[in-house]
Amino acid sequence: MNLPERQVVIVGAGVAGLAAADEIARWGVAVTMLEEAPRTGGHASRYSCKALGECVACGACLADERRRRVADRENVTILAGVRISTIENKVGFNIHYEHRNSQEPPGGLKADALLLTTGFQPYDPSDKPYGYRRFPNVLTLLDAEDRLQREGVLTCPSDGRPPERIAFIQCVGSRDSRIGHPWCSKICCGAALRMARLVQYRRPETVVTFFYIDVQTFGKNFQKYYDQTRRQVRMVRAIPGDIVQSEGQRLQLAYFDPDASRATEEPFDLVILSAGIAPNTDNPSLADMLGVRLNAAGFFHPHESDEGRKRSGLFTAGAALGPMSIAESIDSAGKAAWDIMNYLKSNGLSKF
Amino acid sequence: MTILQNPVSFESLDPGRSRAWPCDQDLCLTCANCSGACPVAGIDDFDPRKIVRMVSMGMADHVASERWPWICTMCGKCEQVCPMGIAIPDMMRRIRSLRARDQIPGILQSGLENALRTGNNLALPKEDFVFILEDVGAEIAEEQGFETFTVPIDKEGANILTTIHNKLVNTHTEDLKHWWKIFHAAGEDWTVAADNWEGTSWGYFTGDDEAMKTMAGRIVENMRRLKARTLLWPE
Numbered sequence: 001m002n003l004p005e006r007q008v009v010i011v012g013a014g015v016a017g018l019a020a021a022d023e024i025a026r027w028g029v030a031v032t033m034l035e036e037a038p039r040t041g042g043h044a045s046r047y048s049c050k051a052l053g054e055c056v057a058c059g060a061c062l063a064d065e066r067r068r069r070v071a072d073r074e075n076v077t078i079l080a081g082v083r084i085s086t087i088e089n090k091v092g093f094n095i096h097y098e099h100r101n102s103q104e105p106p107g108g109l110k111a112d113a114l115l116l117t118t119g120f121q122p123y124d125p126s127d128k129p130y131g132y133r134r135f136p137n138v139l140t141l142l143d144a145e146d147r148l149q150r151e152g153v154l155t156c157p158s159d160g161r162p163p164e165r166i167a168f169i170q171c172v173g174s175r176d177s178r179i180g181h182p183w184c185s186k187i188c189c190g191a192a193l194r195m196a197r198l199v200q201y202r203r204p205e206t207v208v209t210f211f212y213i214d215v216q217t218f219g220k221n222f223q224k225y226y227d228q229t230r231r232q233v234r235m236v237r238a239i240p241g242d243i244v245q246s247e248g249q250r251l252q253l254a255y256f257d258p259d260a261s262r263a264t265e266e267p268f269d270l271v272i273l274s275a276g277i278a279p280n281t282d283n284p285s286l287a288d289m290l291g292v293r294l295n296a297a298g299f300f301h302p303h304e305s306d307e308g309r310k311r312s313g314l315f316t317a318g319a320a321l322g323p324m325s326i327a328e329s330i331d332s333a334g335k336a337a338w339d340i341m342n343y344l345k346s347n348g349l350s351k352f
Numbered sequence: 353m354t355i356l357q358n359p360v361s362f363e364s365l366d367p368g369r370s371r372a373w374p375c376d377q378d379l380c381l382t383c384a385n386c387s388g389a390c391p392v393a394g395i396d397d398f399d400p401r402k403i404v405r406m407v408s409m410g411m412a413d414h415v416a417s418e419r420w421p422w423i424c425t426m427c428g429k430c431e432q433v434c435p436m437g438i439a440i441p442d443m444m445r446r447i448r449s450l451r452a453r454d455q456i457p458g459i460l461q462s463g464l465e466n467a468l469r470t471g472n473n474l475a476l477p478k479e480d481f482v483f484i485l486e487d488v489g490a491e492i493a494e495e496q497g498f499e500t501f502t503v504p505i506d507k508e509g510a511n512i513l514t515t516i517h518n519k520l521v522n523t524h525t526e527d528l529k530h531w532w533k534i535f536h537a538a539g540e541d542w543t544v545a546a547d548n549w550e551g552t553s554w555g556y557f558t559g560d561d562e563a564m565k566t567m568a569g570r571i572v573e574n575m576r577r578l579k580a581r582t583l584l585w586p587e
Contacts, residue, residue, distance in 0.1 A: 175381055176435035177435060177437060178435050214382075238388060241387075241433060242389065254389075258399075262394040
């Protein structure tokens with residue numbers, strides 16, 4: 001394929017954006033990526049490898065690999081730390097952007113096709129009765145990933161010591177109609193269980209309790225992994241009612257123990273909340289600039305859908321469409337890259 | 353996990369009736385936030401999650417035959433934390449309504465029957481009620497600064513009509529004085545009805561909507577009869 005005069009602009013340089021850029025650039029088309037954060041990789045790059053001696057298919061390395069590959073592509077330009085100010089959509093797209101933290105003048109570029117890979121916003125559980133942002137040893141799973149990546153081991157923020165007893169709480173801000181998030185965030189069960197297993201693998205004396213509703217993870221070999229996990233991790237099928245902090249930063253969890261049929265309070269050193277996947281808060285303004293509608297949850301419609309097809313040359317991939325794992329985001333980006341190439345080849349006359 | 357001793361046959365389940373209740377119990381995701389937040393969970397195996405699921409599956413009669421619905425304090429914390437907004441206290445009231453009236457625990461039903469028959473839970477005769485109010489009023493008038501105090505019973509056109517909790521004319525007459533002294537000091541224009549003065553409506557606790565309607569209707573009637581502008585219902 002030879003389309004040297006064409007340019008694709010990708011909004012968001014997380015794993016989906018990077019995977020799409022890699023594919024499109026491989027086919028010889030110039031790509032410019034606009035990323036609001038100072039670096040590429042998005043949320044996916046915050047997860048580290050969860051191998052327990054052997055690979056557990058967490059997908060963290062796939063995200064790293066896409067980052068490295070894109071960095072080596074000469075026909076990919078990355079503009080990080082920028083924010084889109086306007087988009088005009090007549091024939092192709094005219095995009096204007098500003099630099100967030102520098103005095104550089106605003107810039108503009110043209111795109112024959114525009115791909116939105118704006119990812120997600122992690123739910124902020126401050127309003128839940130778990131003391132998030134008030135008790136130092138209550139973290140979200142992504143907070144815990146950041147600590148793990150920075151320090152190599154998971155420690156308590158209050159004293160830097162490794163926790164003896166860790167609780168994981170699932171579905172915080174997911175499957176929650178009250179806050180308008182009725183969806184399952186899909187990735188948390190697997191991500192939290194892999195984190196639990198890794199912590200135990202590195203420090204076997206750690207006691208891990210996993211509070212859940214039902215484990216919603218699928219995929220090849222997951223059943224085998226889950227069967228092993230249930231022998232190592234104490235699984236409690238109940239979401240705790242609240243957390244209070246006692247002396248010495250210990251966290252008291254109140255929950256209903258379904259085995260004993262008893263209201264229970266139990267101390268933990270560290271609590272990790274599986275905060276759900278919420279739509280990117282920039283989605284409404286982007287949708288407004290492009291004249292497209294978001295779905296009821298606030299995510300973008302797939303470009304293949306009736307709603308998504310209303311803007312010729314506009315494509316969507318990754319968690320901008322809804323909760324997705326790293327592997328799913330890469331698949332979704334591959335499909336979008338293929339659709340974009342077909343669109344460019346047909347000179348804008350294809351169904352997209 | 354609590355396992356039912358006797359397996360339940362599908363034929364015995366009747367979800368149709370409870371499905372018509374406007375409590376949304378069928379939306380339950382079984383997260384147990386309700387049970388984790390409940391102040392009385394665990395007493396005699398009381399478990400809001402289990403009860404919601406049993407009702408959803410058509411086992412409301414089974415739940416009604418247990419002590420559970422009467423352990424619930426109707427505090428509503430379960431509904432506050434429920435991610436699906438299930439109206440668990442409303443559901444609990446509906447389960448209570450399924451219990452035969454002579455099987456309702458404690459004095460709730462006899463008190464309610466007294467109220468429906470006589471206008472108050474104690475079946476206190478009108479002359480005794482009026483005597484108690486005037487007696488308490490006379491005690492207040494002996495205090496410095498309250499020499500002119502009298503109890504305005506059945507006064508027409510007052511700003512406030514206040515209901516009375518039956519315990520205030522039974523074991524807690526001293527507590528009447530706090531309200532009344534505030535009214536007096538504030539120069540408030542207030543009154544108490546001599547009939548149907550009961551503010552406590554035990555139909556709320558027994559799941560008896562008809563009784564609640566009757567009790568509330570009598571208060572409305574007192575407001576009309578006495579042409580009061582504001583209702584004070586200190587429950």
